[in-house]
Amino acid sequence: MFLSTIEILLIILICFGFSTLLVIVNYILSSKNNTEEKLSAYECGFEAFSDARKKFDIRFYIVAILFIMFDLEIIFLIPWTVNLSNLSLLAFQTMFIFIFLFFIGFLFEWKEEALDWVAISPQQSNKED
Amino acid sequence: MLLNYIIDIGLFLALLLVHILTLLITVAIFTLAERKILASIQRRTGPHIVGYWGLLQAFADAFKLLGKEIIFPSKANKFLFIIAPIISLSLALIAWTFIPLSTTAVLLQSSYSALIILGLSSLNVYSVILAGWSSNSKYAFLGACRSAAQMVSYEIAITTCLLPVFLLSGSLDLIEIVYAQQKMWYILPLLPISIVYFISIVAETNRTPFDLPEAEAELVAGFNTEYSAITFSLFFLGEYTSILLMSSTFTIFFLGGWIQPFSSSFFEAPLFWFAIKTIFISFLFIFIRGNLPRYRYDQLMFIGWKIFLPLTLAIFFFIATIMYFWGNLPTNTYFYSFNIS
Numbered sequence: 001m002f003l004s005t006i007e008i009l010l011i012i013l014i015c016f017g018f019s020t021l022l023v024i025v026n027y028i029l030s031s032k033n034n035t036e037e038k039l040s041a042y043e044c045g046f047e048a049f050s051d052a053r054k055k056f057d058i059r060f061y062i063v064a065i066l067f068i069m070f071d072l073e074i075i076f077l078i079p080w081t082v083n084l085s086n087l088s089l090l091a092f093q094t095m096f097i098f099i100f101l102f103f104i105g106f107l108f109e110w111k112e113e114a115l116d117w118v119a120i121s122p123q124q125s126n127k128e129d
Numbered sequence: 130m131l132l133n134y135i136i137d138i139g140l141f142l143a144l145l146l147v148h149i150l151t152l153l154i155t156v157a158i159f160t161l162a163e164r165k166i167l168a169s170i171q172r173r174t175g176p177h178i179v180g181y182w183g184l185l186q187a188f189a190d191a192f193k194l195l196g197k198e199i200i201f202p203s204k205a206n207k208f209l210f211i212i213a214p215i216i217s218l219s220l221a222l223i224a225w226t227f228i229p230l231s232t233t234a235v236l237l238q239s240s241y242s243a244l245i246i247l248g249l250s251s252l253n254v255y256s257v258i259l260a261g262w263s264s265n266s267k268y269a270f271l272g273a274c275r276s277a278a279q280m281v282s283y284e285i286a287i288t289t290c291l292l293p294v295f296l297l298s299g300s301l302d303l304i305e306i307v308y309a310q311q312k313m314w315y316i317l318p319l320l321p322i323s324i325v326y327f328i329s330i331v332a333e334t335n336r337t338p339f340d341l342p343e344a345e346a347e348l349v350a351g352f353n354t355e356y357s358a359i360t361f362s363l364f365f366l367g368e369y370t371s372i373l374l375m376s377s378t379f380t381i382f383f384l385g386g387w388i389q390p391f392s393s394s395f396f397e398a399p400l401f402w403f404a405i406k407t408i409f410i411s412f413l414f415i416f417i418r419g420n421l422p423r424y425r426y427d428q429l430m431f432i433g434w435k436i437f438l439p440l441t442l443a444i445f446f447f448i449a450t451i452m453y454f455w456g457n458l459p460t461n462t463y464f465y466s467f468n469i470s
Contacts, residue, residue, distance in 0.1 A: 015222040019215040026359035039203040041266040067281040085458035117427035
């Protein structure tokens with residue numbers, strides 16, 4: 001058996017095709033009597049007051065940006081990890097310098113409260129408890 | 130020559146179909162097992178009418194959902210709305226083709242299969258975001274935002290947890306990672322890491338102590354609020370397939386895959402051992418659902434970013450330093466392919 005692009009393409013095609021087939025079968029089998037109320041967006045039984053695509057919290061953006069940074073860092077670590085037995089001492093130390101710099105960035109994020117979901121000062125959190 | 134290719138492709142297609150059907154039946158039985166175990170925890174009997182002891186309940190549900198009406202909300206983006214659940218199930222099915230059940234029982238073999246599985250499981254975020262955004266409903270949108278942030282945060286914890294495994298085995302191939310555990314399963318030297326990994330996979334699949342996206346009291350059902358019939362069950366199947374996928378990755382990375390716990394040639398059944406270990410991990414998924422209350426969202430983010438990430442990185446560099454200076458690192462073949470000097 002040969003592992004090639006054809007097999008990977010076949011797998012992607014078949015898996016997507018199978019899921020799509022289920023949807024098509026359902027569409028053929030099911031009843032279709034839609035009313036306007038049935039098709040409206042779910043909102044506690046009322047008419048929707050406003051459009052759903054409105055402003056949302058900036059913290060979701062911050063999480064996404066942090067994710068990109070940390071994910072890049074970890075991807076950078078993977079080849080180093082797998083090859084560690086072949087690396088010279090210089091290569092070993094270089095990664096520690098990189099991680100140290102990254103650690104300073106991490107401390108900065110921590111101090112700027114980018115990692116906190118809700119910004120609570122210590123006194124307030126004590127009161128809550 | 131051409132005939133051989135056609136036969137090969139035909140065989141492969143047959144294997145693939147068997148693979149998908151087996152997987153879906155496993156998922157069906159797993160959902161039934163979840164209902165039964167939860168029922169036992171709450172001292173109920175669970176489903177017991179359909180088939181013997183309710184064995185056919187999951188299939189009855191699936192066929193019932195096939196006959197229900199698909200609802201496209203009038204304000205939704207129809208194409209994205211329908212493509213999101215399809216992505217959800219397909220990605221989990223594709224990722225399963227790389228999982229080695231034993232040395233020979235693997236559909237696709239690659240020397241980077243661990244990376245591929247990580248990548249495919251992180252692509253699941255897209256289905257969540259597309260579903261939440263396209264259904265144009267507030268609950269769905271908020272649920273999708275939360276879910277995406279949570280999955281993305283724990284993606285990092287998961288990848289960091291796997292770094293020590295790659296270090297100790299010196300390979301990104303799942304089969305070689307299992308072979309490296311012949312002497313000792315990684316759960317012993319990497320016990321703290323494996324605990325963090327387990328918590329992270331529970332959070333990654335949006336399961337119960339961390340099921341904030343579908344906190345019923347706040348956001349009706351999270352990102353799949355507007356979904357009905359088969360589109361809903363595709364999300365459902367996708368979620369449970371990825372739970373099984375994550376359990377099997379835990380088995381491979383930390384519990385030694387198909388390697389038996391005692392060294393005896395008397396009971397060499399790789400598939401059996403793999404299944405037992407995976408079932409145990411997926412049982413833990415259900416068990417903690419029955420026992421633990423839900424987390425608060427800021428606590429969830431706190432644990433992911435401020436505890437798991439520094440802790441796992443620190444343990445990783447600790448292990449790396451020890452292994453480097455004691456000279457116990459495994460040699461590998463990646464050196465020449467990466468071309469680093």
